[in-house]
Amino acid sequence: MTPEHPLLAAPPRVVNVGLELFAETLAALRVPVVHVAWRPPAASAHALALLARLDARREAVERANAVAFDRLTGGEPALVDCRPAREALELPERTVLHAGPPLAWERMCEPMRAAVRCAIRYEGWAANDDAAEDLVRRGAARLAPCHDWRAVGPMTGIVTASMPVLVVENRAHGTRAHATINEGLGKVLRFGATDDSVLARLRWLASEAGPLLGAALRAARGIELRPLIAQALRMGDELHQRNVAASSLLVRALMPHVARAGQRHNAVARLAEFMAGNDQFFLNVAMAAGKALADPAAGIPEATLVTAMARNGTDFGIRVSATGDRWFTAPVEMPTGLYFPGYGAGDANPDMGDSAIVETVGLGGGAMAASPAVARFVGAGGMADALAATEEIRDICHGEHPYFSIPAQDERGVPAGIDVRRVVETGITPLINTGIAGRQAGTGQIGAGVARAPLACFELALAALAG
Amino acid sequence: MTPEHPLLAAPPRVVNVGLELFAETLAALRVPVVHVAWRPPAASAHALALLARLDARREAVERANAVAFDRLTGGEPALVDCRPAREALELPERTVLHAGPPLAWERMCEPMRAAVRCAIRYEGWAANDDAAEDLVRRGAARLAPCHDWRAVGPMTGIVTASMPVLVVENRAHGTRAHATINEGLGKVLRFGATDDSVLARLRWLASEAGPLLGAALRAARGIELRPLIAQALRMGDELHQRNVAASSLLVRALMPHVARAGQRHNAVARLAEFMAGNDQFFLNVAMAAGKALADPAAGIPEATLVTAMARNGTDFGIRVSATGDRWFTAPVEMPTGLYFPGYGAGDANPDMGDSAIVETVGLGGGAMAASPAVARFVGAGGMADALAATEEIRDICHGEHPYFSIPAQDERGVPAGIDVRRVVETGITPLINTGIAGRQAGTGQIGAGVARAPLACFELALAALAG
DSSP states (O other): OOOOOOOGOOOOOEEEEHHHHHHHHHTTTOOOOOEOOOOOOOOOHHHHHHHHHTTTTTTHHHHHHHHHHHHHHHOOEEEEEEHHHHHHTTOOOTEEESSSSSGGGGGGGGHHHOOOOOOHHHHSSSSSSSHHHHHHHHTTEEEEGGGGTOOSSSTOOBBBBBEEEEEEEEETTTEEEEOOOOSSSSSOGGGOOOSSHHHHHHHHIIIHHHHHHHHHHHHHHHHHHHHHHHHHHHHTSSSSSEEEEEHHHHHHHHHHHHHOSSSSSSHHHHHHHHHOTTHHHHHHHEEEEEEEGGGGGGGGGOBBBBBEEEHHHHEEEEEEEEGGTTOEEEEOOEEEEEOOTTTTTGBBBEEEGGGGGGHHOOOGGGGGGOOOOGGGGGOOSSSSHHHHHHHHHHHTTTEEEEEEEGGGTTEEEEEEEEBBBHHHOOOOOEEEEEEEEEESOOOOEEEEEEOOOOOHHHHHHHHHHHH | OOOOOOOGGOOOOOEEESSSSHHHHHHTTTOOOEEEOOOOOOOHHHHOOOOOOTTTTHHHHHHEEEHHHHHHHHHEEEEEEEEEHHHTTTTOEEEEEEEOOOOOOOGGGGHHHHHHHHHHHHTTTTSSHHEEEEHHOOOOOOOGGGGGGGOOOSOOOOOOOOOOEEEEETTTTTTTEEOOOOOSSSGGGTTTTSHHOOOHHHHHHIIIIIIHHHHHHHHHHOHHHHHHHHHTTTTOSSSOOOOOHHHHHHHHHHHHHHHHHHHSHHHHEEEEEEEEHHHHHHHHHHHHHHHHHHHGOOTTTTTTTTEEEEEEEEEEEEEGGGGOOOOEEEEEEEEEEEOOTTTTGBOOOOEEEEGGGGHHHHHHHGGGGOOOGGGGGSSOHHHHHHHHHHHHHTEEEEEEEEEEEEGGGGGOOOEEEEBBHHHHHOOOOOEEEEEBSSSSSTTEEEEEEEEEEEHHHHHHHHHHOOO
């Protein structure tokens, strides 16, 4: 026999770097292999230069991010009240709040325009849609983002003065954030539906449900939301697509106070029925909690963590801690997902709503591993896809949430504190679980799925941070 | 070089049978290894002979088990009413139902005796504990198992005529099963506590909560429990130790009807508060559902599937399909678990209660993989222990439940249909999640944990089946 080269005397031992496929093929052939997860930086030369500039101040940035992360994850949100926006936000008449970064009427998508017109009719500021649009066009009714008014709104995100808003107080920081009451499924204003049933529900929310919820919440001296959200994560919610556990826990905690506060039996029963029929009742509470948690993390010099993500159906915008209220925007992407019968991708409106505030604080897309049922929107579904979605988001986050954890990962915290630097470096953009609105005004919801935050927002933010 | 024996020319390829430890050691050394899960039959020579005798009729047994399995898993339980036991069960006065197989006063454990005396005082059949005990000893008050009266009771399982019972109807089979309203935590009759607070709660349940629940359930035309239980399994409940999801879902569905049925505001509020404060409210509903599901699987000739498991604090008893109402009993085991501060294993009463009916239908211990939070009672806890507990139970079950599934196992059904033959053959006994009562009368609950069904029950049943 020919003497062998010593390297060939033993079976090969393989270290694989990068593409997992090679390692998997070798493993399938029973060749021992060690896989090293690595991918080349995705960033452009320009972005790498910006990252290098930030890296020169690395210690200061890390210190600032640690403070921002503590504020983002350490808040104590409590649902304390429900009052008309004119009282809670001191929102003036003839002002219409909408989701996402600021947007002129001319650039608004159709569902949002329809919702604006409908809200103006609902408030009685105009008698019909034409008159309503005229008010906006000549500036007699003002448009403004919810975020500028300590509020967040799902999908179109419309808020006007007489609409009741849920009030969430961050008891650790003294800040408050607000969101309207979730209207339920079907024809609803937030998806741009505008028929009589929408108006009738808005009137009932303002005249009966809102005041009753407010009285119950004040009597309860607030409902602590951090333990409730933590519990719901253990029950299969990721708090964006799926809120059935959180909604049920909230209803159970709230009903004794609703029953006591109710002046009329039927009002109590109607509110109980409304909440029993709406698995997403908690979504708007989670959103207000998200803003109440995220706001105290804003305005920390050098901190590169994201403090808001929001979409208006035209633009996607992010805010970053160090740059305060400034929006970094880019054209919003199309969601992908599953559609109700009779609808498809061609009917979908671009991504919309302030609900990405829940992803900003570590819930939603990044918490998918808590919610395998939701994972069918990102792939074949099931536990493996759910875990993979969460693991990917870990790559762009500052750390693990100290209070929100995932039972299927042995109570490991959800990834939290999206770092603009890591997003640009890896090319991994935040994953956002979302409802999908029809692009035709008046259609309403046509499906649900996921969307990605556009990389360009983070590149713009990075330039400002490195600047 | 010396020519090698051809067997040694290649690296070794190992097939390991039995103890996993060998395979793990080799795998750690990066030696390719195929592991075959196998263990030697645990059964005695006598038991093997009985198994062989049954094996001669194997086809008939398998056919019968397929029918029993379909009945056990195919039921449609609905919570339809809540009425006093004297109406729902036609339970006469001076009769005290208890958990587990039949048991004379002389062999009863102290917490159960205390609960019997307390129930007699509560009913006004005797003025004090001595007089109550005297009634029982001279046969003027009768003792009987809940299971003989279409009922199941947790822990001591006491039911008397004026206590309201939840009524679950199996709409697929027309059978009904019943359980009292769960009293909550702390000092409660089911754990053998007997002070004035226990009596006051029983009176409130009978005078206000029970009638209100009954009116609400009748107005709702029943609440379907199969989808509710399936949903709760997706939310981290295993429906024995953990019922927070099922309780919350039930409350949410029920409250509109409670609010409408309520004659007085404060009664609605008190019931809402009681349910909001009791994460185990659903346990008794799950138990009644378990019995309503299991009963139709009884009495099928040749079928070797278990149709009831129950403990009275002295004996553990099982019933098997082919042998109908006959109990196979053995001394009950001690539970192991975690204790409340100030208590330990030495303070524990032996395993007790009809609640093992939930394990009989595939929930509880065998569904642990749905509920990693509960797995801390069986080991270090976490997902791996939870999965292992469920996988072990699969070895002794006829099949996978068609409606109750586990999200973390990609919706694989929970194991269901415990087969007496497999239990004896493998030596794996059903795992039962349980509360732990103090053995001193009046103590109440001191912890929670797990217990095993004694193998001897299954050996006795096997002898009868093979006979």
